[in-house]
Amino acid sequence: MRLAGRLKKTFGSATTRRSLVSLTTFVVLWELSARLKIPVLGAVPSPAETAACLVQEIFRAEYWRSWGGSLARILIGFAAAQLLGVPLGLFLGWSRRAREVIFPLVEIMRPVPPLAWVPVSVIFWPSAELSMIFVTFLGAFFTVILNIVEGIAAVDERYLRAAASLGAGKSGLFWHVLLPASLPSVLTGMTVGMGITWCVVVAAEMIATDTGLGFLTWRGYVAGEFPLIVVGMLSIGLAGWLSSGLIRRVGLHFAPWLKN
Amino acid sequence: MDALEPVRAADVADGPPEEAIGRLTAEAVGKTYVEQDRSREVLKDLHLTLEAGRVTVVMGPSGCGKSCLINLLAGYEPPTAGRVVLDGRPTAGPGPDRLAVFQETALFPWLTAFENVAYGPKIRKELKGAQLESAVMELLRLVGLEDFRDKYPAQLSGGMQRRAELVRALANRPKVMLLDEPFRGLDAMTRGLMRDVCLTIFRRHRGSSLFVTSELDEGLALADQLAIFTNRPAKVKKLLDVPFERPRTDQLRSSPAYLALKAEALELLHEEAVKSFKTGAIESADFVEAYGALA
Numbered sequence: 174m175r176l177a178g179r180l181k182k183t184f185g186s187a188t189t190r191r192s193l194v195s196l197t198t199f200v201v202l203w204e205l206s207a208r209l210k211i212p213v214l215g216a217v218p219s220p221a222e223t224a225a226c227l228v229q230e231i232f233r234a235e236y237w238r239s240w241g242g243s244l245a246r247i248l249i250g251f252a253a254a255q256l257l258g259v260p261l262g263l264f265l266g267w268s269r270r271a272r273e274v275i276f277p278l279v280e281i282m283r284p285v286p287p288l289a290w291v292p293v294s295v296i297f298w299p300s301a302e303l304s305m306i307f308v309t310f311l312g313a314f315f316t317v318i319l320n321i322v323e324g325i326a327a328v329d330e331r332y333l334r335a336a337a338s339l340g341a342g343k344s345g346l347f348w349h350v351l352l353p354a355s356l357p358s359v360l361t362g363m364t365v366g367m368g369i370t371w372c373v374v375v376a377a378e379m380i381a382t383d384t385g386l387g388f389l390t391w392r393g394y395v396a397g398e399f400p401l402i403v404v405g406m407l408s409i410g411l412a413g414w415l416s417s418g419l420i421r422r423v424g425l426h427f428a429p430w431l432k433n
Numbered sequence: 434m435d436a437l438e439p440v441r442a443a444d445v446a447d448g449p450p451e452e453a454i455g456r457l458t459a460e461a462v463g464k465t466y467v468e469q470d471r472s473r474e475v476l477k478d479l480h481l482t483l484e485a486g487r488v489t490v491v492m493g494p495s496g497c498g499k500s501c502l503i504n505l506l507a508g509y510e511p512p513t514a515g516r517v518v519l520d521g522r523p524t525a526g527p528g529p530d531r532l533a534v535f536q537e538t539a540l541f542p543w544l545t546a547f548e549n550v551a552y553g554p555k556i557r558k559e560l561k562g563a564q565l566e567s568a569v570m571e572l573l574r575l576v577g578l579e580d581f582r583d584k585y586p587a588q589l590s591g592g593m594q595r596r597a598e599l600v601r602a603l604a605n606r607p608k609v610m611l612l613d614e615p616f617r618g619l620d621a622m623t624r625g626l627m628r629d630v631c632l633t634i635f636r637r638h639r640g641s642s643l644f645v646t647s648e649l650d651e652g653l654a655l656a657d658q659l660a661i662f663t664n665r666p667a668k669v670k671k672l673l674d675v676p677f678e679r680p681r682t683d684q685l686r687s688s689p690a691y692l693a694l695k696a697e698a699l700e701l702l703h704e705e706a707v708k709s710f711k712t713g714a715i716e717s718a719d720f721v722e723a724y725g726a727l728a
């Protein structure tokens with residue numbers, strides 16, 4: 174009875190119901206287009222085939238090694254980008270002089286797509302692994318810096334004035350106002366950066382290595398195992414979704430006032 | 434009777450008795466903004482004294498420079514002429530001795546109601562631990578927010594935010610409270626209740642207060658003196674004494690003395706509104722309408 178209540182609460186909510194409807198419709202249409210051999214779309218493996226392949230893959234160590242490989246690259250690259258990018262972004266947002274010196278450099282580097290860095294980083298870094306991590310790092314690094322700098326520039330003067338009146342010194346203004354006020358933009362930067370990171374890592378894995386979800390997908394293509402391609406794609410989608418969700422969770426933990 | 438008396442320096446533990454705390458004087462203050470090739474003189478040769486333990490209400494045409502004056506008094510901007518003197522000493526920059534509350538909330542969204550109120554005394558290391566806790570809770574109780582101590586500003590209604598911000602200022606025992614239309618934008622009902630909250634706050638506040646409003650009834654409910662500003666460039670057109678005992682009852686509000694004062698204020702306001710209208714200020718249309726309705 175209690176369980177039924179819980180289930181009803183989860184699945185009874187309008188939002189959940191709508192998501193379920195949309196997902197179900199998608200799968201049904203997908204299956205139909207495969208069955209009816211609709212041109213172009215019909216060539217995609219059907220949900221049934223994909224599910225069969227997925228079940229097979231789940232019991233293979235290699236599938237999980239692909240997850241592990243991509244996750245490790247993302248984790249290291251993304252974490253390094255935050256570790257360097259957040260303080261640098263805060264510093265640039267804080268100091269006008271630093272902004273004037275360093276920002277033009279950022280502006281020039283930023284539009285270069287991270288993937289265009291692949292050849293250079295393969296040459297520079299001793300291993301393919303390091304070069305991929307580096308490219309992943311770049312994907313998130315500039316995004317987080319730009320978001321923080323813009324976030325700090327947009328902090329409402331009211332809060333700075335109030336803090337100054339209440340007795341905050343220069344460091345107080347930074348720690349008590351600029352930092353918390355720019356947290357939403359830090360989180361946006363991280364979420365966008367995480368998206369970019371997945372794009373980059375998947376593409377890099379197709380080019381430069383033999384592990385990871387990107388490689389898994391690529392292998393499906395090379396070997397002509399089409400259901401595996403779809404399994405790879407779905408896995409990447411799931412991984413991206415999970416990591417964005419995690420950022421949101423962690424973010425709300427540190428910035429509880431942003432709830433609702 | 435004594436509950437109605439403003440709390441004066443004598444009631445406050447620190448500071449010798451009878452010494453006036455929070456006497457703030459604007460001496461020949463002027464403010465001119467220069468934008469590219471044209472300059473705009475907002476305040477000119479303005480003299481105004483806020484006496485300790487007294488509430489000065491400022492009214493005047495929209496756009497005449499009331500907020501500008503508050504910014505100067507709070508130290509957010511320097512005057513271009515004259516000076517601001519607090520208890521004999523010229524002021525420079527903002528400080529916890531002069532706290533301003535504006536129409537738009539400046540509560541920190543990332544702090545709870547409790548943390549907001551505690552912020553000033555805490556960072557200045559004046560209070561901590563149990564002392565801070567009880568001082569803050571006492572203030573929250575004063576304005577009926579004790580059950581909302583752990584809510585963030587976004588979770589509070591507009592009226593609650595205003596109350597929290599008023600006691601956030603009060604927690605620092607400022608010498609001067611500067612309130613710039615703090616109840617603008619609240620519905621009429623809330624506004625009426627906030628007026629009472631404000632009276633409570635003023636009773637607790639030892640220093641001087643400046644309250645800007647566009648509602649004459651609100652102004653007359655709170656004021657010890659009413660300063661009517663001229664059209665821009667603003668200065669004090671007339672300083673009216675409001676000698677009535679508080680709270681000001683319905684009975685008082687229908688007394689001849691009160692009505693005469695109100696009529697005088699209204700006429701002065703109207704005069705300036707018409708001038709500002711004639712000089713082509715667009716905002717003045719609203720002003721004439723607002724005061725015309727009262728007349």
Ligand SMILES: Nc1ncnc2c1ncn2[C@@H]1O[C@H](COP(=O)(O)OP(=O)(O)OP(=O)(O)O)[C@@H](O)[C@H]1O
Nearest residue numbers: 466467468473475494495496497498499500501502
């Ligand atoms: N930073 C600024 N630069 C240029 N002009 C300014 C600046 N701040 C205020 N002013 C001008 O000063 C004048 C007075 O503005 P202020 O906000 O003080 O009026 P107010 O009396 O508070 O009006 P209201 O009743 O609408 O609140 C306005 O004409 C405004 O354009």
Ligand SMILES: [Mg+2]
Nearest residue numbers: 499500501613
């Ligand atoms: Mg104003």
